[in-house]
Amino acid sequence: MVKKAFIVAFFVGVASISFAKMRIVSTVSDFAYFASVIGGDKVEVSSILRGDQDPHFASAKPSYMLMLSKADLVLSVGLDLEIGWLPLVLQGARNPKVMPGEKGFLDCSQFIEPIEVPPSGADRSKGDLHPKGNPHYWLPPKNAKKVAKGIMERMSEIDPSNQKFYEASYAKLEQEINEADAQVKSMLSNTTPRPIVTYHVTFSYLFMDYGLRATAYIEPKPGIPPTPSHIASLTQTLQSLNTPPVFIIEPYYEQDIPNRLARQTNGKVIIVPTSVGGVQGANSYKDVLVMIAKAIATQ
Secondary structure, three states, X not given: OHHHHHHHHHHHHHHHHHOOOEEEEEOOHHHHHHHHHHHHHHEEEEEOOOOOOOHHHOOOOHHHHHHHHOOOEEEEOOOOOOXXXXXXXXXXXXXXXXXXXXXXXXXXXXXXXXXXXXXXXXOHHHOOOOOOOOOOOOOOHHHHHHHHHHHHHHHXXXXXXXXXXXXXXXXXXXXXXXXXXXXXXXXXXOOOOOOEEEOOOOOHHHHHHOOOOOOEEOOOEOOEOOOHHHHHHHHHHHHOOOOOOEEEEOOOOOOHHHHHHHHHHOOEEEEOOOOOOOOOOOOOHHHXXXXXXXXXXXX
Protein backbone atom coordinates (compact mmCIF):
# COMPACT_ATOMS: atom_id res chain seq x y z
CA MET A 1 0.00 0.00 0.00
CA VAL A 2 2.86 2.36 0.87
CA LYS A 3 4.58 1.44 -2.40
CA LYS A 4 1.39 2.22 -4.36
CA ALA A 5 1.01 5.56 -2.60
CA PHE A 6 4.63 6.40 -3.43
CA ILE A 7 4.09 5.62 -7.12
CA VAL A 8 0.97 7.79 -7.24
CA ALA A 9 2.80 10.63 -5.51
CA PHE A 10 5.73 10.27 -7.91
CA PHE A 11 3.55 10.57 -11.01
CA VAL A 12 1.60 13.48 -9.54
CA GLY A 13 4.94 15.19 -8.93
CA VAL A 14 6.11 14.52 -12.48
CA ALA A 15 2.83 15.82 -13.87
CA SER A 16 3.09 19.01 -11.85
CA ILE A 17 6.60 19.59 -13.19
CA SER A 18 5.60 18.80 -16.76
CA PHE A 19 2.71 21.24 -16.73
CA ALA A 20 4.36 24.03 -14.72
CA LYS A 21 4.42 27.31 -16.59
CA MET A 22 7.76 28.45 -17.93
CA ARG A 23 8.88 31.61 -16.14
CA ILE A 24 10.35 34.16 -18.55
CA VAL A 25 11.96 37.45 -17.53
CA SER A 26 12.92 40.06 -20.11
CA THR A 27 15.07 43.11 -19.53
CA VAL A 28 12.78 45.19 -21.78
CA SER A 29 9.03 45.20 -22.28
CA ASP A 30 9.15 44.50 -26.03
CA PHE A 31 10.71 41.06 -25.67
CA ALA A 32 8.32 40.37 -22.80
CA TYR A 33 5.47 41.21 -25.16
CA PHE A 34 6.83 38.85 -27.82
CA ALA A 35 7.22 36.04 -25.27
CA SER A 36 3.75 36.56 -23.83
CA VAL A 37 2.11 36.42 -27.28
CA ILE A 38 4.12 33.33 -28.22
CA GLY A 39 3.67 31.60 -24.86
CA GLY A 40 0.07 32.44 -24.05
CA ASP A 41 -1.19 30.57 -21.01
CA LYS A 42 1.82 28.24 -21.08
CA VAL A 43 4.16 30.87 -19.62
CA GLU A 44 4.50 33.53 -16.94
CA VAL A 45 6.24 36.58 -18.40
CA SER A 46 7.57 39.69 -16.70
CA SER A 47 9.74 42.62 -17.73
CA ILE A 48 12.39 44.10 -15.48
CA LEU A 49 11.96 47.55 -17.01
CA ARG A 50 8.80 49.39 -17.97
CA GLY A 51 8.47 50.78 -21.47
CA ASP A 52 9.03 54.34 -20.22
CA GLN A 53 12.35 53.58 -18.53
CA ASP A 54 15.80 54.13 -20.04
CA PRO A 55 17.42 50.66 -20.37
CA HIS A 56 20.92 52.17 -20.38
CA PHE A 57 20.80 53.38 -16.80
CA ALA A 58 18.78 50.98 -14.66
CA SER A 59 19.91 49.94 -11.19
CA ALA A 60 20.65 46.44 -9.92
CA LYS A 61 17.70 46.27 -7.49
CA PRO A 62 17.09 43.31 -5.15
CA SER A 63 13.60 42.98 -6.64
CA TYR A 64 15.18 42.32 -10.05
CA MET A 65 17.41 39.66 -8.52
CA LEU A 66 14.36 37.98 -7.02
CA MET A 67 12.67 37.91 -10.42
CA LEU A 68 15.68 36.24 -12.04
CA SER A 69 16.13 33.78 -9.17
CA LYS A 70 12.86 32.12 -10.19
CA ALA A 71 13.27 32.40 -13.97
CA ASP A 72 13.61 29.58 -16.49
CA LEU A 73 14.57 31.95 -19.30
CA VAL A 74 16.06 35.45 -19.32
CA LEU A 75 15.81 37.59 -22.46
CA SER A 76 18.54 40.20 -22.89
CA VAL A 77 18.98 42.93 -25.52
CA GLY A 78 22.76 42.53 -25.50
CA LEU A 79 25.30 44.75 -27.30
CA ASP A 80 26.17 46.07 -23.82
CA LEU A 81 22.84 47.89 -23.43
CA GLU A 82 22.38 46.39 -19.95
CA ILE A 83 26.09 46.12 -19.10
CA GLY A 84 25.81 48.58 -16.21
CA TRP A 85 23.27 46.56 -14.25
CA LEU A 86 22.31 43.13 -15.64
CA PRO A 87 25.53 41.28 -14.67
CA LEU A 88 25.01 42.38 -11.06
CA VAL A 89 21.38 41.27 -11.16
CA LEU A 90 22.36 37.86 -12.55
CA GLN A 91 25.03 37.45 -9.92
CA GLY A 92 22.63 38.37 -7.14
CA ALA A 93 19.93 36.04 -8.45
CA ARG A 94 22.11 32.95 -7.88
CA ASN A 95 20.25 31.00 -10.55
CA PRO A 96 22.80 28.95 -12.54
CA LYS A 97 20.39 28.02 -15.33
CA VAL A 98 19.96 31.64 -16.50
CA MET A 99 23.61 32.65 -16.54
CA PRO A 100 25.17 33.68 -19.89
CA GLY A 101 26.15 30.59 -21.85
CA GLU A 102 23.31 28.51 -20.44
CA LYS A 103 20.10 27.54 -22.22
CA GLY A 104 18.14 29.80 -19.91
CA PHE A 105 19.90 33.00 -21.05
CA LEU A 106 19.15 34.42 -24.49
CA ASP A 107 21.09 37.38 -25.88
CA CYS A 108 18.72 38.48 -28.64
CA SER A 109 21.32 40.61 -30.43
CA GLN A 110 22.62 37.41 -32.04
CA PHE A 111 19.65 37.47 -34.41
CA ILE A 112 20.37 40.85 -36.01
CA GLU A 113 23.21 42.65 -37.79
CA PRO A 114 24.40 45.60 -35.65
CA ILE A 115 24.79 49.03 -37.20
CA GLU A 116 26.75 52.08 -36.11
CA VAL A 117 29.58 49.94 -34.76
CA PRO A 118 32.31 52.40 -33.76
CA PRO A 119 35.92 52.00 -34.88
CA SER A 120 38.30 49.88 -32.85
CA GLY A 121 39.19 51.46 -29.55
CA ALA A 122 35.74 52.79 -28.63
CA ASP A 123 35.50 53.09 -24.86
CA ARG A 124 32.43 53.60 -22.67
CA SER A 125 34.58 55.51 -20.19
CA LYS A 126 35.22 58.10 -22.92
CA GLY A 127 31.55 58.53 -23.66
CA ASP A 128 31.05 55.76 -26.22
CA LEU A 129 27.74 54.44 -24.92
CA HIS A 130 27.45 51.87 -27.74
CA PRO A 131 30.93 50.34 -28.15
CA LYS A 132 29.49 47.19 -29.76
CA GLY A 133 27.05 48.97 -32.05
CA ASN A 134 23.58 50.43 -31.70
CA PRO A 135 21.49 48.21 -29.37
CA HIS A 136 18.10 49.74 -30.24
CA TYR A 137 17.43 47.17 -32.93
CA TRP A 138 13.96 45.73 -32.24
CA LEU A 139 11.71 48.43 -33.72
CA PRO A 140 11.88 47.66 -37.48
CA PRO A 141 9.63 44.74 -38.50
CA LYS A 142 12.48 42.81 -40.11
CA ASN A 143 14.41 42.65 -36.86
CA ALA A 144 11.31 42.22 -34.71
CA LYS A 145 10.45 39.02 -36.58
CA LYS A 146 13.99 37.69 -36.27
CA VAL A 147 14.06 38.33 -32.53
CA ALA A 148 10.57 36.92 -31.95
CA LYS A 149 11.42 33.78 -33.91
CA GLY A 150 14.62 33.34 -31.90
CA ILE A 151 12.65 33.65 -28.68
CA MET A 152 10.11 31.10 -29.91
CA GLU A 153 12.85 28.63 -30.80
CA ARG A 154 14.51 28.94 -27.39
CA MET A 155 11.16 28.54 -25.63
CA SER A 156 10.59 25.39 -27.69
CA GLU A 157 14.03 24.09 -26.77
CA ILE A 158 13.36 24.55 -23.06
CA ASP A 159 9.76 23.30 -23.25
CA PRO A 160 9.51 20.94 -26.27
CA SER A 161 6.12 19.61 -25.15
CA ASN A 162 4.55 22.93 -26.18
CA GLN A 163 6.58 23.53 -29.35
CA LYS A 164 3.57 23.25 -31.70
CA PHE A 165 1.68 25.78 -29.60
CA TYR A 166 4.60 28.22 -29.62
CA GLU A 167 5.04 27.89 -33.38
CA ALA A 168 1.35 28.58 -34.02
CA SER A 169 1.41 31.59 -31.69
CA TYR A 170 4.53 32.96 -33.36
CA ALA A 171 2.71 32.81 -36.71
CA LYS A 172 0.01 35.09 -35.25
CA LEU A 173 2.65 37.48 -33.91
CA GLU A 174 4.36 37.52 -37.29
CA GLN A 175 1.03 38.48 -38.84
CA GLU A 176 0.70 41.38 -36.38
CA ILE A 177 4.18 42.59 -37.27
CA ASN A 178 3.47 42.35 -41.00
CA GLU A 179 0.21 44.28 -40.57
CA ALA A 180 2.06 47.01 -38.65
CA ASP A 181 4.68 47.18 -41.40
CA ALA A 182 2.03 47.54 -44.12
CA GLN A 183 0.22 50.26 -42.18
CA VAL A 184 3.42 52.23 -41.59
CA LYS A 185 4.44 52.01 -45.24
CA SER A 186 1.01 53.29 -46.26
CA MET A 187 1.20 56.19 -43.81
CA LEU A 188 4.68 57.25 -44.90
CA SER A 189 3.97 56.90 -48.61
CA ASN A 190 1.32 59.60 -48.43
CA THR A 191 3.46 62.32 -46.90
CA THR A 192 6.80 64.08 -47.11
CA PRO A 193 8.15 63.98 -43.56
CA ARG A 194 9.47 67.09 -41.89
CA PRO A 195 13.14 67.16 -40.85
CA ILE A 196 13.40 64.77 -37.91
CA VAL A 197 15.26 65.48 -34.67
CA THR A 198 15.60 62.83 -31.95
CA TYR A 199 17.30 62.91 -28.59
CA HIS A 200 19.28 59.66 -28.93
CA VAL A 201 20.04 57.23 -31.79
CA THR A 202 17.06 55.13 -30.74
CA PHE A 203 15.43 55.02 -34.18
CA SER A 204 18.42 54.38 -36.45
CA TYR A 205 17.41 50.84 -37.48
CA LEU A 206 13.81 51.91 -38.04
CA PHE A 207 14.77 54.94 -40.12
CA MET A 208 17.18 52.88 -42.21
CA ASP A 209 14.52 50.30 -43.06
CA TYR A 210 11.98 52.93 -44.11
CA GLY A 211 14.39 55.14 -46.05
CA LEU A 212 14.40 57.92 -43.46
CA ARG A 213 17.16 59.74 -41.62
CA ALA A 214 17.52 61.99 -38.61
CA THR A 215 18.48 65.56 -39.46
CA ALA A 216 20.04 66.06 -36.04
CA TYR A 217 20.34 64.67 -32.52
CA ILE A 218 20.01 66.57 -29.26
CA GLU A 219 22.86 64.52 -27.81
CA PRO A 220 26.23 65.43 -29.36
CA LYS A 221 27.22 61.78 -28.98
CA PRO A 222 25.19 58.78 -27.75
CA GLY A 223 24.93 59.06 -23.99
CA ILE A 224 26.59 62.48 -23.74
CA PRO A 225 24.33 65.27 -22.35
CA PRO A 226 24.04 68.28 -24.66
CA THR A 227 26.24 71.25 -23.82
CA PRO A 228 25.18 74.90 -24.26
CA SER A 229 27.52 75.23 -27.25
CA HIS A 230 26.03 72.15 -28.89
CA ILE A 231 22.49 73.45 -28.36
CA ALA A 232 23.46 76.82 -29.81
CA SER A 233 24.96 75.18 -32.90
CA LEU A 234 21.96 72.88 -33.23
CA THR A 235 19.58 75.83 -33.02
CA GLN A 236 21.36 77.59 -35.87
CA THR A 237 21.27 74.44 -37.99
CA LEU A 238 17.56 73.91 -37.44
CA GLN A 239 16.66 77.56 -38.01
CA SER A 240 18.33 77.39 -41.41
CA LEU A 241 16.02 74.62 -42.59
CA ASN A 242 13.28 75.41 -45.09
CA THR A 243 10.76 73.32 -43.14
CA PRO A 244 10.23 73.39 -39.36
CA PRO A 245 11.43 70.15 -37.76
CA VAL A 246 9.51 67.57 -35.77
CA PHE A 247 11.16 66.49 -32.52
CA ILE A 248 10.47 62.79 -31.95
CA ILE A 249 11.44 62.30 -28.32
CA GLU A 250 11.75 59.16 -26.23
CA PRO A 251 9.57 59.20 -23.07
CA TYR A 252 12.46 58.87 -20.60
CA TYR A 253 14.39 61.97 -21.69
CA GLU A 254 13.78 65.41 -20.22
CA GLN A 255 11.66 67.64 -22.42
CA ASP A 256 12.91 71.14 -21.55
CA ILE A 257 15.55 71.27 -24.28
CA PRO A 258 13.33 69.81 -27.05
CA ASN A 259 10.54 72.22 -26.12
CA ARG A 260 12.91 75.19 -26.16
CA LEU A 261 14.35 74.17 -29.52
CA ALA A 262 10.85 73.73 -30.93
CA ARG A 263 9.87 77.23 -29.86
CA GLN A 264 12.99 78.68 -31.47
CA THR A 265 12.52 76.79 -34.75
CA ASN A 266 8.71 76.68 -35.07
CA GLY A 267 8.99 72.95 -34.63
CA LYS A 268 6.77 70.43 -32.90
CA VAL A 269 7.63 68.04 -30.06
CA ILE A 270 5.98 64.61 -30.01
CA ILE A 271 6.70 62.06 -27.28
CA VAL A 272 6.63 58.59 -28.80
CA PRO A 273 6.99 55.10 -27.32
CA THR A 274 10.20 53.24 -27.99
CA SER A 275 8.89 50.14 -26.25
CA VAL A 276 5.57 48.54 -25.39
CA GLY A 277 4.03 50.52 -22.54
CA GLY A 278 6.21 53.54 -23.23
CA VAL A 279 3.23 55.88 -23.43
CA GLN A 280 -0.47 55.47 -22.82
CA GLY A 281 -2.05 53.30 -25.50
CA ALA A 282 1.18 51.62 -26.59
CA ASN A 283 0.00 48.17 -25.56
CA SER A 284 1.43 46.11 -28.42
CA TYR A 285 4.26 46.10 -30.93
CA LYS A 286 1.85 47.35 -33.60
CA ASP A 287 0.74 50.23 -31.36
CA VAL A 288 4.35 51.33 -30.85
CA LEU A 289 5.24 51.25 -34.54
CA VAL A 290 2.10 53.06 -35.67
CA MET A 291 2.53 55.79 -33.03
CA ILE A 292 6.07 56.45 -34.22
CA ALA A 293 4.92 56.54 -37.85
CA LYS A 294 2.16 59.04 -37.02
CA ALA A 295 4.74 61.31 -35.41
CA ILE A 296 7.02 61.08 -38.44
CA ALA A 297 4.13 61.84 -40.79
CA THR A 298 2.85 64.82 -38.79
CA GLN A 299 2.43 68.05 -40.73
